[in-house]
Amino acid sequence: MDLRHIDYIRVIAELGKLSAAATRLGVAQPTLSKILSRVEDEFGTKLFNRSPHGVTPTPFGSAFLERSAVMERELRDLHAVSDLLASGDRGQVRIGAEQSWLFSYFPTILSRLYLKRPGLVVTVESGTTQDLSRLLADGKLDVCCQTFDDPPISVFSYEVLYKDSVAIVGRRGHPLSIESDLPAILSSDWIVANPEGSNTGYSWLVQIAHQNGLPPPRIAVRTQEYHLILKILRTTNLLAAMPYSIARASAKELSLIRLTSPPRERSTGLMWRPDRPTTPAMKIFMEVTREVNSEYHASENGVTAPVI
Structure with a gap:
């Protein structure tokens, strides 16, 4: 046939x-x-x-x-x-990425990848950690940029690129950015992404509330789209828990809300299937991702931010 x-x-x-x-x-x-x-x-x-x-x-x-x-x-x-027998100038790579990656690192990663390998065809799928892990297991993705479960799923190979903490943010001038306490923060209304996930900012807040004998925060809006979250935050008194990488990129629009509890850290990086071939297209994507990630985190320490 x-x-x-x-x-x-x-x-x-x-x-x-x-x-x-x-x-x-x-x-x-x-x-x-x-x-x-x-x-x-x-x-x-x-x-x-x-x-x-x-x-x-x-x-x-x-x-x-x-x-x-x-x-x-x-x-x-x-x-x-x-x-694998080719030079890596051609081919395709199917990438899964969480919203935090799409919002912060991916514009630079994909722009630089195109300049280095303009013949590559790149497909990007977004989703939650659970969604991307499932697509990777089904062979529908080659590599994922995401937060890992703790510990990571054993059937995958993974590489930790950085530890991203969870930041609590509100609009510029939010009353709680000036003076806040834990009950006031947890009694606020929240806009959250993926509240059912085990490795999310909201699950961390629920845990803090439980430890302090307080009710869990009330969810006013649920959405996976961080662009929408940021737009709503700018015009309301809602609060959100999001990756620090996103909060940092939006520092001109948002205020950090301080908590006495230590920030939750999450391992973030690359994940792929070890039983599938690592193609030249995958290799160059992973190399560029490492470069951009290293430059972004060097800029946190006063080094010039990454350029394409």
Whole structure:
């Protein structure tokens, strides 16, 4: 079976009509019908039930479609092995990144990566720690930039690049930035990202509240989008707990709210699957990420901030 036929069959299933699938694929309908019949003959069973209204997958057709997605991922990995023999100037890399990375480091990382390897195709997916770990395990990502669970998931390889603490922030001139105490902070309304996660600023606040016999902070707004969080903070008295890297990048717009409890630190860095090939595209991305990260944290100590 020609590997292109997998894509043909998936398009037929998606559109439910041979005529529509032939149009999208740019082939004649009789040709597409012959290809489908040839594949069905090869397996000795039908992939689709035909009717005047179109086609629907048979039980075997559904199983074929499910397994074809795995076949395509394995095929991409074979191409990755081939890339190991190349110079790294071409190829693709699929990156997962938490919002904190997208907001702080990624514009510089991707700009510099493009200047060094303009032939690379880069795909970026965003999500929570749990989302990205799942996509990495499924083979849909090559490498992730994220906060690690403590301890990190054992099936992955990881490299800690820095420790990012959790900062409590409010708008410029927020009353609690001038004078605050723990009950006043915890009784405020909050805008939070991923409150259900185990490795988040909100879970840290809940823990502090419990230790001091106080009720957990009330969530007024939930969102994963840090750009939205920052816009809401600027115009309200809501508070947010966010990575210090984001708070630092937004220092002109926000005020830090001081807590007597020590700030929570989180290990952050690169994570990948050790059983998959590390392609030249992955290697150059990881090198650039290390460079930019090192420069950002050197700038915290008075060194010039990173440039593209």
